[in-house]
Amino acid sequence: MNHGPLIFLAAFFALAGSWFSFVLTPQVQVGRLDQTNTVPAGATYPVSRPGLAREGLDVYRANGCAYCHSQQVGQTGVTCDVLLTAVGTNQPALLTALLKVKPALTDAEARRFLAELPKPVLEHVTKEAADAAAKALNSTGGKAQVWIVPMGPDIARGWGLRRSVAEDFLFDYPLMLGSQRIGPDLANAGVRLPDPKWHLLHLYAPRTQVKGSMMPPYRFLFEKRRIERVPSADALVLPPELAPESGFEVVPKPEAKALVGYLTSLRADAPLFDAPLTVAEAAVESSTNSVAGSVTNSASGTNAPVK
Amino acid sequence: MSTEQTTPAGVPGSPSPGPGIAGIPNSEIDASCRMPLFVMFVSAAIWLIIASVFGLISSIKFHSPGFLADIAQLTYGRVRPVFVNALIYGFGLQAGLGVSLWLVARLGRTTLAGPVFVTFGASLWNLGLTIGTLAILAGESTGFEYLEIPFYAALLIFLGYLLIGICGVLTLQQRRERPLFVSQWFILTAVFWFPWIYSTANLLLVKYPVRGVTQAVIAWWYADNLLWVWLALVGLAAIFYFIPKLLKRELHSHYLALFAFWMLILFAGWGGIAVSAPVPAWMPTFSMIGTVLTVIPLLAVALNVQRTLAGNYSKVRSEPALLFIAFGAGAFIVAGFMKVCGLVLDFNQELRFTWFMPARDLLNSYGFFAMVMFGAIYRIFPQLTGFEFPFPRFVRAHFWLAAAGVFLSVLPLAIGGVVQTLELQNANIPFMDIVKSTLPVLRVSTIGDLLLLAGHLLFLGNAAGLLVRFSRARAMSAYAEMTADLFKTAGAKP
Numbered sequence: 001m002n003h004g005p006l007i008f009l010a011a012f013f014a015l016a017g018s019w020f021s022f023v024l025t026p027q028v029q030v031g032r033l034d035q036t037n038t039v040p041a042g043a044t045y046p047v048s049r050p051g052l053a054r055e056g057l058d059v060y061r062a063n064g065c066a067y068c069h070s071q072q073v074g075q076t077g078v079t080c081d082v083l084l085t086a087v088g089t090n091q092p093a094l095l096t097a098l099l100k101v102k103p104a105l106t107d108a109e110a111r112r113f114l115a116e117l118p119k120p121v122l123e124h125v126t127k128e129a130a131d132a133a134a135k136a137l138n139s140t141g142g143k144a145q146v147w148i149v150p151m152g153p154d155i156a157r158g159w160g161l162r163r164s165v166a167e168d169f170l171f172d173y174p175l176m177l178g179s180q181r182i183g184p185d186l187a188n189a190g191v192r193l194p195d196p197k198w199h200l201l202h203l204y205a206p207r208t209q210v211k212g213s214m215m216p217p218y219r220f221l222f223e224k225r226r227i228e229r230v231p232s233a234d235a236l237v238l239p240p241e242l243a244p245e246s247g248f249e250v251v252p253k254p255e256a257k258a259l260v261g262y263l264t265s266l267r268a269d270a271p272l273f274d275a276p277l278t279v280a281e282a283a284v285e286s287s288t289n290s291v292a293g294s295v296t297n298s299a300s301g302t303n304a305p306v307k
Numbered sequence: 308m309s310t311e312q313t314t315p316a317g318v319p320g321s322p323s324p325g326p327g328i329a330g331i332p333n334s335e336i337d338a339s340c341r342m343p344l345f346v347m348f349v350s351a352a353i354w355l356i357i358a359s360v361f362g363l364i365s366s367i368k369f370h371s372p373g374f375l376a377d378i379a380q381l382t383y384g385r386v387r388p389v390f391v392n393a394l395i396y397g398f399g400l401q402a403g404l405g406v407s408l409w410l411v412a413r414l415g416r417t418t419l420a421g422p423v424f425v426t427f428g429a430s431l432w433n434l435g436l437t438i439g440t441l442a443i444l445a446g447e448s449t450g451f452e453y454l455e456i457p458f459y460a461a462l463l464i465f466l467g468y469l470l471i472g473i474c475g476v477l478t479l480q481q482r483r484e485r486p487l488f489v490s491q492w493f494i495l496t497a498v499f500w501f502p503w504i505y506s507t508a509n510l511l512l513v514k515y516p517v518r519g520v521t522q523a524v525i526a527w528w529y530a531d532n533l534l535w536v537w538l539a540l541v542g543l544a545a546i547f548y549f550i551p552k553l554l555k556r557e558l559h560s561h562y563l564a565l566f567a568f569w570m571l572i573l574f575a576g577w578g579g580i581a582v583s584a585p586v587p588a589w590m591p592t593f594s595m596i597g598t599v600l601t602v603i604p605l606l607a608v609a610l611n612v613q614r615t616l617a618g619n620y621s622k623v624r625s626e627p628a629l630l631f632i633a634f635g636a637g638a639f640i641v642a643g644f645m646k647v648c649g650l651v652l653d654f655n656q657e658l659r660f661t662w663f664m665p666a667r668d669l670l671n672s673y674g675f676f677a678m679v680m681f682g683a684i685y686r687i688f689p690q691l692t693g694f695e696f697p698f699p700r701f702v703r704a705h706f707w708l709a710a711a712g713v714f715l716s717v718l719p720l721a722i723g724g725v726v727q728t729l730e731l732q733n734a735n736i737p738f739m740d741i742v743k744s745t746l747p748v749l750r751v752s753t754i755g756d757l758l759l760l761a762g763h764l765l766f767l768g769n770a771a772g773l774l775v776r777f778s779r780a781r782a783m784s785a786y787a788e789m790t791a792d793l794f795k796t797a798g799a800k801p
Binding site: 062 | 731
């Protein structure tokens with residue numbers, strides 16, 4: 001009674017099945033993924049990171065940033081907003097349509113509403129409702145747009161404008177999606193926190209930038225040196241209790257600059273066919289940021305959801 | 308099948324060999340295992356100390372982020388992977404291989420094949436791991452979790468494993484007791500499983516890296532197979548051998564154990580891909596199905612262990628090795644259910660980013676696997692040397708320290724993880740408040756880490772003490788042998 005070969009074959013086929021499903025098939029399906037286009041702009045996406053950011057990825061890897069920071073955004077669903085951008089030629093008709101779409105408004109409120117365009121008419125509704133409302137408003141000559149807004153706690157925190165998809169990670173090696181959120185997600189760090197100076201100070205002394213931060217300081221990425229002739233333009237502007245003695249300055253080493261280059265290159269805001277999203281170009285132009293674009297200039301990473 | 312049921316299925320490795328089997332005496336088998344297993348068990352115990360020191364450092368960093376922060380080599384993102392690698396590869400796999408070899412030799416009533424090669428393989432393993440951990444501290448990590456060790460060191464680890472594994476298979480091949488006990492099924496599969504997953508992961512992630520998100524998929528697949536298949540196979544092999552053996556009664560059901568084996572190898576290797584992972588949707592779906600189906604082997608193991616233990620709980624309490632192993636069996640079930648429930652109940656996909664996951668993994672790799680290995684080693688080590696442990700009280704103390712340490716590390720982290728999940732789902736709660744709310748939990752788990760470290764010191768102390776006893780006795784007998792001649796000649800003179 002020799003079961004040795006049977007056990008060997010069992011193990012072989014069991015593992016081969018698992019290998020086929022989770023190594024070979026993924027490689028065939030997504031391992032050869034090509035660049036795609038943003039929708040509707042049609043820009044090539046993703047483009048590989050600039051050289052400094054690629055060096056920064058190496059610093060990110062070496063220091064194990066991924067043990068505390070994830071880089072993947074989840075979303076629970078999609079809703080639609082209807083944005084009215086222009087009155088058009090037939091204001092009374094638009095007013096009637098607006099009152100029909102938004103029955104809660106009084107006549108006076110509706111008039112004031114039209115004076116403050118562009119402004120969202122409906123928020124967080126289904127695609128069908130949004131399309132119907134936009135159609136009703138557009139038929140009067142007004143200009144209404146339907147906005148696609150991904151939903152979910154991650155998105156409400158500003159960690160990304162939409163969920164992460166396979167295309168986002170085409171050129172990154174090693175890919176560090178992370179498994180913990182001991183610190184905030186960084187998938188959208190470059191959009192959330194675009195200022196390199198903020199990042200440098202945050203790396204040197206996290207608590208000066210984020211109150212109560214538990215991130216360890218990364219002072220080994222900086223050097224303290226004597227000021228020669230003129231102070232360096234890179235020198236950190238530190239609060240008095242952290243500032244070096246006079247005649248000295250703290251400057252970032254190349255690693256710190258590269259890391260910051262990488263962090264500011266992280267974005268999760270490209271609208272793709274897989275992950276539709278309306279980007280807030282119009283809203284930015286008209287300097288209102290009340291709709292989907294509202295997270296772009298938040299620097300806290302903890303911002304409350306847009307209501 | 309009938310012979311199978313009568314001889315090996317009952318009491319594993321029973322002292323009286325079956326009819327017509329010329330078994331090799333246990334003392335001879337143990338002597339053949341002695342050298343390689345010394346090397347493996349003592350190295351494992353040392354790696355355990357290294358792991359708990361690094362675990363403690365990384366744990367302290369949550370109370371004072373400034374702790375050792377200015378030394379690049381000791382930043383959290385380097386200390387944490389060293390902790391995990393030392394625990395899993397240094398202790399877990401090494402002790403697991405040692406225990407497996409002994410089980411295969413004992414159950415097959417044959418001497419260990421190629422003990423010199425096993426010793427050499429274990430040395431390669433430890434060399435690779437040493438180079439690997441130093442490389443991680445120097446910032447050379449590959450960036451993939453559970454696979455941080457760079458390629459050049461991974462190669463040594465792989466070769467070391469191959470040497471040990473081949474000797475294990477040869478030992479199985481030359482067994483005198485032909486029918487296989489269920490533990491041998493588990494071990495043979497485990498021996499074969501690791502080289503495949505390890506070479507796949509290292510080749511496709513490090514040497515000839517694949518592109519994009521496939522990297523993440525392969526890394527998840529590897530980690531899942533390592534932690535939930537390999538560890539489970541070897542741990543269960545030890546559970547199914549030692550529980551009946553120490554109770555001196557039969558395993559409740561041989562067939563139920565084989566059923567668990569089939570279900571485990573079929574489904575447990577599918578898991579690991581979370582619902583919200585940025586991959587095509589069929590992968591998480593497959594993963595979910597596989598993970599849910601692992602409930603079947605979990606229940607089969609639970610039933611088998613419970614039925615075998617039933618009515619013998621007083622014996623469990625009186626035998627420390629059995630205490631460790633029974634605890635491990637319980638932790639295996641709980642960790643498995645944590646995995647299934649965690650995946651199924653994670654509606655808004657935040658749980659997988661919280662402390663619940665490290666708690667679950669610690670319960671699996673430590674509460675289950677390490678505890679079973681402690682029990683097995685406490686049982687095997689004295690038999691290898693022919694001596695009892697110098698500090699028998701330490702064994703029991705180690706158990707209570709380890710059990711308390713596991714509770715204090717796992718329970719708060721798991722609860723904290725659930726709280727963290729609920730908070731992460733509510734975007735009105737600022738992120739920094741969530742961080743603050745996890746701090747008390749982390750403090751308690753640091754106490755757990757300290758208890759574990761204390762237990763490990765007792766373990767190492769006992770192992771080292773036993774080695775000293777053994778080598779002193781050896782030296783004494785060698786001295787007696789040498790001086791016997793001297794005295795003889797001296798005595799012959801007058």
